[in-house]
Amino acid sequence: MKNKDKLSVQTQAALSELSKKILHVEEFKEYTKSNILCPFEVACLVAKKASVIIADYHHILSPSIREHLMERINKDLSECIIIIDEAHNLPSRCRELLSTQLSTISIDIAIKEAESTGFKDIGSSIKYIKDAFEKLSNLKLNKDTRECLITKTDLLVEISKFIDTDQLINDLFFIGEKIKEIKKRSACTHIANFLINWQGPDEGFSRILKLNRTDRGKELLTLNYNCLDPALITKILAEMSHSIICMSGTLTPLDMYKDLFGFEAVTADFKNPFPHFNKLSIIVPDTTTKFTARSQDMYKKIAVYCSSIVNEIPGNSAIFFPSYELRDRINFYIQNLCIKTTFLEVPNMSKDEKSELIDKFKSYKNSGAVLLGASSGNFGEGIDIEDNILKCVIVVGVPLDRPDLETQELIRYYDNKFGKGWDYGYIMPAIIKCLQNAGRCIRSENDRGVIIFLDQRYIWDSYFKCFPKDSNLRITKEPIKRIKEFFENKENILS
Template sequence: MDRLLPYARWRKGQREIAETIYNVVKDGKILLLGYPTGAGKTIAALIGTYTAKSKNHKIFFLARTKNQVQAPLREISKIEKRKKICIPTVVLQNKKEMCPLAIAKRLSYDEFLRYCDSLVKLDLCEYYLNLKERKNILENGYNPEPSKFVRKFAKLGVCPYEIAKMLTSKVEIVIGSYVYIFSSEIRYRLQSSTGLKLEDLILIIDEAHNLPEIIADMQSIKLYKYQVKLAQREARKFLFGEFAEEILASLSNLYSYILTIERKSGGGDYLIDTSEFLSVMPGLSQLKKAVSIIEKNMVESGILAPSNISRILNLLRAIQSSTYGFVLYSTTTPEGFMIKYQCVDPSITAREVFSRVHAAVLMSGTLQPKDYLISMLALERGRVIEHRVHADFSKQVKLVVHSGISSRYVERSEENFRRIAKIIAILFEKFNNGVMLAVFPSYDFMKKVNVFLPTKTRLYTFIEREDTRLSEVVEFIKERVKSLVLAAAWGKLIEGIELRNGLSLIKSVVIAGLPVPEPSLVNIKREELLTARFLDEEKAWRFTYIIPAVIRVLQAIGRAVRTERDRAFVVILDHRLLEKDAKSLVEIHGYKVRSVDNLRQILEEMSSFSLR
């Protein structure tokens, strides 16, 4: 392994990670890898898997976002340049992002797929047609960095997306998003066109703490009330005769049923009886025929957007194909009233993958406990190995928990909001410079606390919205010596905010309440399923509510501590973090938890930490 390291030496614990991964791959196991920020897990994972794999095995590095794709690419490039070896690699992006046609940028993703499909079927895409003529195109050298890859093959006059797929069967490392493996439909299409077999894959899954929820969301289907109305318009415009009348009658019944549900629900979450819903849906064969006729006519009319009636068909197929592990309910969103078929048990899909792959490495700086991941991802206990790089952040992070405050639903009151606002305002007043990040259980909770912040504090305060962009935060803090950023624990900023100028600009984090998920219909259903699985109500409750909440707390703290040189003062305003399960999960990630009884003690801890 040493021969592949592109650096002067291994970081502390880094070679141990690589050796553990090497053994996991050789033995065909599944590794749960917990590591602190800055442990250098990407290069260790790549070296460990690459040196252990056989000729028949392929490494598939799964990243959650486009930005996260860059990390493995950088490390592979360094190995190749400094060690003078070639590691064939390809990055799979979605078809729209890899298309060289100018029109691709102006279309929505769904519109582009329809447009692309039409061009290919009608032999109108030169980039696709050229693939047949240029049989030796794969012999060309290339840079796997996505933008350079697209430019290279677009200049050669061939479809970059199809080239990437062709290369998938030839390279040693494939990099792509979770959907290529965990979306059954997309995986099947990829396997059909490339010959890939799950049994030959070694998965490296980055930021694996996200995997259970991402898989659940991939399997979920939604249908808006307005889309049913639009489907009726499509039927009137593109269908004719007796069949048109049949479809319109069926759609009318469905729309009336949705209106009834909307009235009953009052706009809130409302559990729908699956059998009752299916009884008012159009029939499967009827919908298939309608979609085929309507979409053919739409394309001929120059309409590229997918039909709304196809969305009804997709929902019907989902409900008919699987009933266990899902909940059918209605809710109201900013886009309108909708019906959603939500997956609450990602283990169904995950089992298909993890039971077949040769080996897998699930890695994250905020990895859930072993039992949680085994249950939520249907991992075979006998194959699972857990390895946590034990960090000690006690010199970098002082973490105190106020034992006299809670954000439990039954304790939320104006007095409680005032008290939290007062603590945040006083802490910020004593704060010298940089960014103080205050994290709340929800947007609503945040707004109620913000009302009671003093006017002078609000002058320095940035409040996250659901559509906030990171660039807005950066501009705000640039103009101030110190800033207070209010963010929701389940919002985008906690997942992606990185404010640095050499060192982290976030010097303090205030967790204004443990972000326990709301007892929604989805979470209640998940808790019921887990209770039936474990025959243990307390364990099911902990898996549904406490573990996800603590992982969010750890992610928030991680926004401040990105390197060994970063330091941060962390205050948690919720005594529930002192309870055994929550506290132990924080401590295994390297933080020492201190309990304080009042604001004066918090200020003393803050002062002593700052003066070191």
């Protein structure tokens, strides 16, 4: 790209051409690769003269990535206005970024890395970490207790009985550099970084030891250092940048996000610009996916409701479930009750696979088809199905996080800090997922559609109060009548 510190003629020509266009990232990559240029290097050169830069969360949230990026593009964060779209995801993204985990699988891989590079003595040192894991597991876990809180010193004391921790970290980084000459990533480097992070602060974090099993039934120990406080990132970001604008269609309640982000902000809540009579929102409180109520009879009852509703819809529908497992259990009955073609979302779909599935789904816009997915899956949010092709969304159950130790610690932390642990750490994240699912239906002022929330918990006060004030929710155990009336009268202003 450069010739004696000067840009090559080919690079200069590409920059001139790109300055006249706004390209999608895939188009940008295709253009640069076709000109035998590095997409990243060219993107940095283009960004130097750009007034607006679109990037992934990590480019700004990660201190190391942010620092490197700003240096490469000759920008100063203090002169940047950061606009964060879909900001309802910001708390979890920040927590994920500052969280780390280590498993016995990673340790086994690291041992092999050390031995394969001729450093068996370091491989033996790495085994001390696994020994520490197993000793902590024997002391604190059993068949009834599969996870527990541990302290920083619990691990460090066990390791230090055999080897100096700092020396071990240096050895791991050394092996990691050797491995990176062969492949991109190293388990040794991962362990070294984990041990450094593990020595970090206690406030705003939890330390959890878990015992699980792999798909093959082998025991798997993981040690988790989980961040509980997104403000550890957002507060610093607000102080360093010129200003931050956080926006989302589900940034509700605003006071909660002010608390979570940890910086002073001016808030603005805008009314939905779409005609309210174009949407029928119904709560059907006759079923539940609550764990204690799950049974084959309940699955069949949910399937009957879902099938009767989508069979009545003049077009395509989407049904979102709390998990793929529940989706599959209920779909067992839906297949015999639904008269329309069904499409099943699968986990970890590639971009091409998602596009192909959506294109097929759209092709049924006249006869109608049903997409069955998970609330937190590929299509639960962030996808636009335009031209009113999607006429109905059913949200089955409440997509609550598993009430495991990590969730309990999040609730406890928010309770201590804000006095609202149950709302901030458990209920609101689930309601926001529901609202994102529901938002797939109405994408323009001309779209008309039906939103169904199918679970009795939605009428409980602790859940119902979380819906936006303009939700205009109806409660009925006979949704078909309402749906027929809605689609028969296009000018119907709901009462």
